[in-house]
Amino acid sequence: MADRAVVVGLGRSGMGAARLLHSQGLPVSVIERGVGPALEKQAEPLRQRGIEVVLGLPLLPESFQRWRGALQMVVISPGIAWDHPTLGALRHEGIQVLGEMAIAWRALNHIPWIGITGTNGKTTVTHLLSHVLQSAGLSTPMGGNMGISAAELALQLRQPNAITPDWLVMELSSYQIEAATEIGPRVGLWTTLTPDHLERHGTVDNYRAIKRGLLERSEQAIFNADDPDLRRHRHSWDRGIWVSADGPDPDGCPADLWIDAEGRVCEPEGPLFPAESLAMPGTHNRQNLLMVTAAARTIGLSGDQIASGLTSFPGVPHRLERIASRNGCSMFNDSKATNYDAAEVGLKAMAAPVVVLAGGQTKRGDARGWLKQLHDKACSVVLFGSGADELHGLISSSGYSGSLHRCPDLIQAVTLALKEADRLKAVSLLLSPACASFDQYKDFEARGDHFRTLIQHAI
Structure with missing residues (x-):
């Protein structure tokens, strides 16, 4: 045999x-x-x-x-x-x-990889970087942890008439990295590091070590200097490009690419383009912009080419995706926010007052930052799914003074959230679950698609 x-x-x-x-x-x-x-x-x-x-x-x-x-x-x-x-x-x-x-790496490592990892931000960076590079005329398909799987992409590129791409832009989760320690990207990007998947990896140190391995195997490593955990471990790296939305000297450590007080993306040789070239809201998206810019500059794009790509970027499905507006209230699909940290980032980017929909399969993590944003911005929270009772207890015990509701599923939650938005004159309605989707959906995309459909039918 x-x-x-x-x-x-x-x-x-x-x-x-x-x-x-x-x-x-x-x-x-x-x-x-x-x-x-x-x-x-x-x-x-x-x-x-x-x-x-x-x-x-x-x-x-x-x-x-x-x-x-x-x-x-x-x-x-x-x-x-x-x-x-x-x-x-x-x-x-x-x-x-x-x-x-x-398996995919073995089939595709004749093409240079850009490997993107991080607790949050990696999906946005993957989409944005692929778009910027393609808008500059490069062939840069993306896949991995989102969209097409790496093996499926390898199959496509084995077809007789397939054109070999210039680069592969691959999103890599900790689960994928730990089971593929041979992957060595030409360029590696690390967006953020906060406690996540601890039920799988056990400790933050284990989780960090997995992601670190990818960057150590990358020929060029790019880091977000504004992430507290990455910045705390900066001394352990003797190489790499560090970017910061907080200026040229974040926390006393010089950045290689930054946004200055005039809102310009800058490198040591001078300004490149206005940060507002990317229309997506939130400080975290400025960090994403800088990560993308650093990678694009490494590959050889000019500032004008990068700015043009940023300006034409349509956004990322399920990540602060603006899907509708009614009675002065903008509605956002942030189904990709599957933990407290991602949900906190999404809520920070919203104009207040906000009606928040959250729930699903709860995960271990530090909820304090998310709870603070609920206190500061949310006029109403509508909970759904298997984690509704647990989240209700968590939010109630934090002293939250807004309106707090529980629903069995997203259908009823959306109906109630729309009523709450009208009643409280909210300017934003946000699905940002802070939970995994697997209690009621096959993945976060299915949850976000269902939310989009429910909103479009309701308005």
Whole structure:
């Protein structure tokens, strides 16, 4: 029996990895713990390609018994914990365990990568950088942790008529990085670091070390000097480009790219263009602008080229996405805000008073900054989903004096939030959940799409 790869899971990354490995001539099997008609339908296209799919097989050592002696590698999706006991048992047997992103890197590392990571901001930076580079005439597809999976992108670029891109702009989560430690981007960007995914990584130190590894393997590293955690560890880096929206000398440490008192993006040689070239609101988006500018300058774009790209940027779906307006109230979809820190950043960017919709599957983290923004800006908070009761207790105990409600789902929450916006004459209505989406949606995109549809139907 020939060497074989087993891919775990029939999700987007698992299907992409299976198809990519199969296209490279490797015998591939896919195992999936679930069963049912929907999964049978999902498996059919793979089976038609000659890829074996076995449903009803959980991630246990005995599930791999049928391929013993031929099993070369096991490929996992980001949703599977890297320290899962079964993966440890496989490694002990000498079987290679990889993430889907590692498979993609092996297929795509002849093209220079821009790897973007961070707790918050990475999706916006990925979209914005890809747009700026493409507007300057470069071919720069994006993917990874959002949009198209890296394996799917590799498959597309293996097609006979595919044109090799100039750069790949890849968003990389901590889950993906820890399972693909061979990735070494030409340019690496680190946007922010706040406690997140601690239920998976255990400690902030573990979480930080995973992201740090990506930047250490990057030929050119770019950092957000305004992030407190990154700035606190700046002394441990002997190289890198540091950017700051707070001027040329944030906290006594010189920046390599900054926004001056006149609102101009500057480098040591002089001003480049006005920061208002990017219309998106919030200080965090000025930091995102600087990260993008630093990467674009590294690649060789002029200030005028970058400014032109920033000016034409349409925004990012699900990240402070303005979707409608009614009776003087602007409505924003910030479904990408899946933790307290991201929700705090979104709320900071809003004009007050704000009606906030929050809820979903709660996560560990420090809620103090988010609660302060609720006190300062929110006239009403409408909670929904499985975490509504927990969030209600958290907000109530903080002494919040605005209107506070609970709803079972987003449908009822939107109806109530619109009434609250009219009653309280709010100028902003913001879906910024501060929670994961998995209690009621497959991902944050599905949650944001549902919110957009509900708002558009209601107005």
